[in-house]
Amino acid sequence: MIMRKVVEGSIAVAHAVRTIKPDVIAAYPITPQTHIVEKISEYIANGELNAEYVRADSEFSAISILVGASATGARTFTSTSSQGLALMHEVLFNAAGMRLPIVISVANRALSAPLNIWNDQQDSISQRDSGWIQFYAEDIQEAHDLLAIAYRVSEDIEVRLPSMVCMDGFILTHAYEPVELFEESEIRDFLPDYNPEVYLTTENPLTFGALATPEYYTEFRYVQTRAMERAEKKIAESLKEFNEHFQRGETDLLPVHGPEDGDVLVVSSGSLVSTVKEVAEKLGNDGFGVKVGKMLCFRPFPADAMRKIADGVDKVIVFEKDVSPGSEGAIFSEVKGALYHSENRPEAYGFAVGLGGRDVPERVLEKLIMECIRGERKEGFHFGDVRPVREAIL
Amino acid sequence: MDEVVITLGGVVKPGTARKNKTGSWKVFKPVVDHEKCILCMRCVNYCPEPCISVVDEKIEMDYDYCKGCGICGDVCPVDAIEMVYETKG
Amino acid sequence: MNPPDFFGPGHRACAGCGCVITLRHVLQALDGKCFVVNSTGCMEVVSTPYPESSWDVPYIHSLFENAGAVASGIESALKALGRKDEGKVVVIAGDGATADIGVQTLSGMLFRGHDVLYICYDNEAYMNTGVQMSGLTPLGAHTTTSPAGKVIPGNSLDKKDMPSFALAHKARYVATSSIAYLGDIKKKVRKAGGIVGPSYIQIHSPCVPGWGYDSSKTVEVARLAVETGLYPIFEYENGELISVRKIKKRKPVEEYLRMQARFRHLFKDERGKEIIEKIQEIADMNAKKFGLDA
Amino acid sequence: MSVFIVEVRIHGRGGQGSVTAAELLAISAFKDGLYSQAFPSFGVERRGAPVRAFLRISDSKITKKTQIYEPDYIIVQDPTLLDVERVDAGLKEDGMAIINTPKRAEELDYGINTELKTIDATRLAIEVLGRPITNTAMIGAFAGATGLISIGSIKDAIMERFSGQMGEKNARLAEIAYERMR
Numbered sequence: 001m002i003m004r005k006v007v008e009g010s011i012a013v014a015h016a017v018r019t020i021k022p023d024v025i026a027a028y029p030i031t032p033q034t035h036i037v038e039k040i041s042e043y044i045a046n047g048e049l050n051a052e053y054v055r056a057d058s059e060f061s062a063i064s065i066l067v068g069a070s071a072t073g074a075r076t077f078t079s080t081s082s083q084g085l086a087l088m089h090e091v092l093f094n095a096a097g098m099r100l101p102i103v104i105s106v107a108n109r110a111l112s113a114p115l116n117i118w119n120d121q122q123d124s125i126s127q128r129d130s131g132w133i134q135f136y137a138e139d140i141q142e143a144h145d146l147l148a149i150a151y152r153v154s155e156d157i158e159v160r161l162p163s164m165v166c167m168d169g170f171i172l173t174h175a176y177e178p179v180e181l182f183e184e185s186e187i188r189d190f191l192p193d194y195n196p197e198v199y200l201t202t203e204n205p206l207t208f209g210a211l212a213t214p215e216y217y218t219e220f221r222y223v224q225t226r227a228m229e230r231a232e233k234k235i236a237e238s239l240k241e242f243n244e245h246f247q248r249g250e251t252d253l254l255p256v257h258g259p260e261d262g263d264v265l266v267v268s269s270g271s272l273v274s275t276v277k278e279v280a281e282k283l284g285n286d287g288f289g290v291k292v293g294k295m296l297c298f299r300p301f302p303a304d305a306m307r308k309i310a311d312g313v314d315k316v317i318v319f320e321k322d323v324s325p326g327s328e329g330a331i332f333s334e335v336k337g338a339l340y341h342s343e344n345r346p347e348a349y350g351f352a353v354g355l356g357g358r359d360v361p362e363r364v365l366e367k368l369i370m371e372c373i374r375g376e377r378k379e380g381f382h383f384g385d386v387r388p389v390r391e392a393i394l
Numbered sequence: 395m396d397e398v399v400i401t402l403g404g405v406v407k408p409g410t411a412r413k414n415k416t417g418s419w420k421v422f423k424p425v426v427d428h429e430k431c432i433l434c435m436r437c438v439n440y441c442p443e444p445c446i447s448v449v450d451e452k453i454e455m456d457y458d459y460c461k462g463c464g465i466c467g468d469v470c471p472v473d474a475i476e477m478v479y480e481t482k483g
Numbered sequence: 484m485n486p487p488d489f490f491g492p493g494h495r496a497c498a499g500c501g502c503v504i505t506l507r508h509v510l511q512a513l514d515g516k517c518f519v520v521n522s523t524g525c526m527e528v529v530s531t532p533y534p535e536s537s538w539d540v541p542y543i544h545s546l547f548e549n550a551g552a553v554a555s556g557i558e559s560a561l562k563a564l565g566r567k568d569e570g571k572v573v574v575i576a577g578d579g580a581t582a583d584i585g586v587q588t589l590s591g592m593l594f595r596g597h598d599v600l601y602i603c604y605d606n607e608a609y610m611n612t613g614v615q616m617s618g619l620t621p622l623g624a625h626t627t628t629s630p631a632g633k634v635i636p637g638n639s640l641d642k643k644d645m646p647s648f649a650l651a652h653k654a655r656y657v658a659t660s661s662i663a664y665l666g667d668i669k670k671k672v673r674k675a676g677g678i679v680g681p682s683y684i685q686i687h688s689p690c691v692p693g694w695g696y697d698s699s700k701t702v703e704v705a706r707l708a709v710e711t712g713l714y715p716i717f718e719y720e721n722g723e724l725i726s727v728r729k730i731k732k733r734k735p736v737e738e739y740l741r742m743q744a745r746f747r748h749l750f751k752d753e754r755g756k757e758i759i760e761k762i763q764e765i766a767d768m769n770a771k772k773f774g775l776d777a
Numbered sequence: 778m779s780v781f782i783v784e785v786r787i788h789g790r791g792g793q794g795s796v797t798a799a800e801l802l803a804i805s806a807f808k809d810g811l812y813s814q815a816f817p818s819f820g821v822e823r824r825g826a827p828v829r830a831f832l833r834i835s836d837s838k839i840t841k842k843t844q845i846y847e848p849d850y851i852i853v854q855d856p857t858l859l860d861v862e863r864v865d866a867g868l869k870e871d872g873m874a875i876i877n878t879p880k881r882a883e884e885l886d887y888g889i890n891t892e893l894k895t896i897d898a899t900r901l902a903i904e905v906l907g908r909p910i911t912n913t914a915m916i917g918a919f920a921g922a923t924g925l926i927s928i929g930s931i932k933d934a935i936m937e938r939f940s941g942q943m944g945e946k947n948a949r950l951a952e953i954a955y956e957r958m959r
Contacts, residue, residue: 026556054559060552064546064556177839178813198405201566209544210405213533216533359843411491438486463701
């Protein structure tokens with residue numbers, strides 16, 4: 001039986017967590033993640049979720065607590081945003097290097113300074129090299145569903161890497177939509193219990209977190225990279241199996257929407273994809289062949305799939321909610337990087353939009369896409385929705 | 395090139411450092427005068443390696459690991475341990 | 484009659500390392516029935532170069548400053564998984580990891596009341612990285628970041644009072660000890676191991692290269708720290724001072740300082756003399772506070 | 778493609794339950810078999826500050842994630858907001874404004890050019906709830922004025938959201954407001 005309800009995004013995520021049944025949850029409150037951990041706290045207080053819930057003294061401690069718990073064999077969960085994720089930075093590398101399948105639900109938010117509590121994706125995108133799998137949810141349903149997929153992929157012995165499931169702060173965390181919520185029994189079928197082969201126990205006293213000299217370190221990074229490659233396959237498999245199980249959700253690592261023979265490819269991630277789709281549809285009605293590539297996961301980066309969907313297009317346009325000052329948008333760089341190895345190298349345009357919570361209305365995207373189509377934009381990276389600026393000292 | 399084994403997460407089996415024979419570090423080695431020794435166990439307890447034990451009611455030093463720090467001699471209440479220069483090679 | 488060991492041999496610690504002595508006896512006191520969480524530091528780097536380990540107990544090293552949190556996580560996992568009876572969760576961390584960089588995760592662990600025994604092996608500086616000053620470096624000590632120079636004669640601060648920090652967090656059991664008294668370490672670790680809830684034991688553990696003395700004198704120098712009153716040995720249970728190691732005839736601090744190269748500069752001039760007097764005052768205050776004099 | 782999509786903007790002050798109003802309307806519409814979406818304007822505003830909440834109702838899946846710039850309807854929970862902002866900004870010409878005020882529509886000197894309905898929700902709320910919390914009255918009024926959502930679903934949604942007597946009182950308040958608007 002499908003349980004379909006109008007719920008807030010954060011509540012849908014908390015519900016998914018409840019059915020997935022982590023053994024240990026540790027978290028620290030930060031806007032806009034708060035509703036997730038508040039709801040989980042409520043489940044714990046009401047006995048609806050039987051887990052150890054640790055109210056950590058910081059995000060740094062929260063993720064460190066999960067390192068200890070995960071190494072002991074527990075299934076673990078935390079959620080954070082922005083500065084909180086940045087504060088976890090050091091531990092993220094540590095958890096990935098120790099191959100601990102921790103899952104974080106990230107409520108994407110801008111980074112300070114200047115202080116800004118609103119949505120963009122600079123927080124998680126800037127953790128791209130930490131060794132974590134990164135999923136980006138387009139809507140609340142997907143934020144809910146991807147959690148189960150994340151655990152399944154992360155805990156797979158072929159992968160054993162941590163995951164973050166990113167959802168746009170406020171836009172998804174604080175919105176209400178009808179969501180098909182997991183039943184506990186159906187999640188059990190999809191996601192088996194976590195029983196690691198190696199874990200901390202006095203019955204077999206293993207050493208975790210050894211020091212690797214230059215003689216070994218390279219090989220550790222090498223096997224981690226290989227595990228990411230395997231993760232790519234596992235994600236694709238898990239998406240299909242999820243779809244068979246629940247009859248919903250994407251079935252491709254890099255889903256494409258719109259006309260297959262479209263000569264413009266627009267790539268984006270998170271909730272922005274929805275708006276891009278609306279615009280592409282409208283432009284399609286106006287006679288422009290625009291297809292949309294959805295960056296469902298940024299790590300592992302689906303380079304092969306990207307080449308495939310870009311095959312035959314004249315222009316690739318990337319809309320992303322992040323920027324690397326001194327360079328360009330990270331997704332744009334990587335999309336271009338993938339296309340360098342393709343025979344067909346389309347023109348490439350990258351736009352940072354929606355930074356710090358700026359709403360990205362359809363008209364903005366439509367204007368930018370049309371400027372690219374008409375050749376009014378230079379190839380390369382641009383701020384898409386920036387106003388004229390005069391710099392001043394005071 | 396030789397193949398290296400990289401374990402999942404770098405997990406290591408217990409006690410595997412025993413293959414690292416630190417005895418080569420020492421310049422002076424402790425020698426026990428079993429006549430004087432009263433088996434008080436102070437050297438056993440204070441050895442940082444640890445590489446001193448009682449075998450057949452006699453103190454035995456495992457020179458494979460002894461780094462020659464001299465703590466055993468220093469804590470011996472009856473001066474039964476002497477540090478002697480170890481010629482190598 | 485040989486005690487069972489759960490650490491070494493084959494580790495790469497310096498000859499005469501006082502910290503390893505601490506380690507050995509902590510693990511022995513718990514009969515190896517424990518989970519060790521080790522901060523980055525000497526004991527970590529000397530014991531776990533891949534693919535080797537000197538540990539015979541379940542062991543994890545994560546980072547420098549998160550041992551309190553990692554231990555909290557292990558303890559929570561053992562609870563959640565119904566495996567609490569497997570053993571005690573024990574942190575083994577140096578003074579820098581404890582009193583400086585890891586103070587927040589220690590605070591969180593103590594405050595939340597996790598059933599964890601936190602052992603600080605106190606060798607009074609960042610020895611792993613080459614003897615830099617930490618929050619537990621004593622007054623007057625020369626370190627590479629508090630060098631005895633022409634203008635400033637070594638460390639101008641005195642040790643941070645971490646036992647009081649633990650007490651302020653209502654830790655169930657708080658104690659100090661020293662490798663000079665192995666029986667004392669064992670007794671206290673066993674006691675803490677039997678208490679459900681957070682406990683903190685700080686164990687004075689001399690460092691041969693960091694303090695500058697002959698490697699055979701590790702125990703002797705540790706004993707002098709206690710006998711001068713500079714390292715008072717005490718224990719608190721539920722906030723009450725329940726025992727103090729009495730000193731028959733307290734020795735002047737010079738005896739302790741003179742043994743170590745890190746204090747050598749204090750014996751060169753009048754300024755040094757003043758600092759020695761200040762150090763003596765610290766010892767006198769300890770004696771008064773804890774009633775050290777027998 | 779959606780056959781119809783209705784966009785609603787709710788104006789209120791922090792603490793008046795505007796987000797809850799949007800949520801309840803979304804749940805009610807869903808109960809009627811429609812697709813719906815509700816979300817707040819995301820701010821750092823505290824109690825008393827002007828806030829907005831948004832609602833979309835459609836007969837097919839709603840994919841839009843942007844804020845609402847050209848609403849079909851506006852709901853104004855607090856009459857004092859008329860003094861501080863143009864609540865009708867972007868309101869479609871064939872749209873409708875539903876405003877909580879003791880004034881009759883023709884007495885309201887605000888210059889709203891669309892259809893305008895008023896209701897003294899504050900007085901109603903005080904009478905029924907004993908407190909000036911107007912959000913359930915306003916959603917009842919919205920249902921009555923637009924006919925988009927059934928009052929049965931609205932009452933169900935309210936009863937699920939507030940337990941016991943509080944639920945019953947709010948459901949009654951919504952129904953009274955609904956009847957006034959029909």
